[in-house]
Amino acid sequence: MKYLVGKTPNGTAVFAVDGNKAVNLTALNAEIGRDLMGLIAKPDLLESVTDQIADADHVDVSSITPALPVAKPGTIICLGLNYTDHIKEGGYDIPDYPALFMRGKNSIMAAGAPLVRPTCSENLDYEAELMFIVGKGGRHISEADALDHVFGYTVFNDGSVRDYQRKTHQWTPGKNFDNTGAIGPYVVTPDEIPAGAAGLKIESRVGSEILQSSNTGNMIWSVAQTIATISEYTTLEPGDMIAMGTPPGVGHAKKPKPRWLVPGEVVDIEIENIGICSNPIVDEKDFAA
Template identity: 70%
Template sequence: MKFMVGQHDGARSVFVVDGNGARNLTRAAPEIGTDLLRLAKGMLSAEEVAARIAELPNIALADIQVLLPIARPSKIICLGLNYVDHVKEGGYEIPDYPALFMRGGNSIMPAGAPMVRPACSERLDYEAELMVIVGTGGRHIAEADALSHVFGYTAFNDGSVRDYQRKTHQWTPGKNFDATGAIGPLVVTPDELPLGAAGLKIESRVGSEILQSANTSDMMWSVAKAIATISEYATLEPGDLIAMGTPPGVGHARTPPRWLRPGEVIDVEIEGIGICSSPIVAEEDMFAKAAE
């Protein structure tokens, strides 16, 4: 099943997506709320969802404004250095434990919303990533059981301001500029994808320029291993987001570097999940428009 959270006719709702259309599940089942958190907690089964939307009218996806799938996630945990060739292009040693960092809520935004190049830097980079939305929470989750804790998968662009990322051994500054992490638009349940979302083509593009092209099977830490590793130190909760790292081809590793520029549109596409598209805007231009 494919879900999307969005705004239609002035109301925020959860939609069930089929092709280029969607049905308003919140309208049929108000108890689920207006994002995916209660569904992630298991409020309705797939069979119950299908029954609720059976008689609803189809709404064109183009008429729905995309919103974040989880409005206020408790945690956004990100893996760095999870593809061998990306590790090498960054000049790092192959790790024996994943590089883990966190993002704050202000740093993320829905697919389709502007990705903001900050006024203090021109080094805004792209990172195509698979993102996991946690369903059943837990601590000390065994790798063998970990995939049963996944509610769904979506696309993520881990926009990174590289000079600020490099200012410290901790990557927090470069990974937490406002509106640099794009999520969505679709969330796909595990039954629609290969086990652990492995074997999926993942790309980033600007127009016809292919920037990254790889496969999720190339990840060193699988989804199951990542969940098991993270849950050793943190209790995972429904609606938590886990970003699975990016393949090679990022802008800072190119000669010359390839930074995102205002006026461009960056697309992250994952096979079977969809395209996360973000127009690039300059922060100073946003200030100028706000002052008008």
């Protein structure tokens, strides 16, 4: 199933997407709710509407304004340094344990929403990333069982303010500016794509300019390994979001000079069989939340 959480004249709803058409699942069963947490908590709710989808009213996907797949996510954990060539372009040593950091809720927003360049820096970078949403929580999850804990996969742009990222050994400032982490718009369930979302083309673009182009099969730590590793130290909970790191081609490593995002551009992050996360770049002084 391919889901889209989006805004309608009657409020936010969960849609099932097929091509360019979408069916409002929330309208078919109000218990599904207005984001994916209803289906995450009670997967059997989908069965209650499956027989109705084919005959239900369809709307064009283009008429839906995307919202966050999970309105109030719990923990947002991100991997850095998960593609060898990205590690090399950043001048880091290849680690033997994943580089992990966290994002706060004010730093994320939906696909389509403005991605904000802050007033204090022009060093706004893009990072195309696979993200997954935890469906079943747990602690000390084995790698063999880990993929059973994934509800679905989505697209993430880990917008990074590089000079602030490098102010300290911890990356928190550069990774947590308000409205710099774009998520969505689609969430695809595991049965629709290869196991662990491996082997999918991943790309970032501004217009016809290809900024990054790689494959999720090049990740050092797989989704299953990441779940096992993170759950060693913390309990994963339904609705948590985990981003899987970015491939080479980021702006700060471009030669002969960095390639920063500037207001007026639109950055697209695409992952094969999942979708495109597209966001306009705006300056903070021109942004109204």
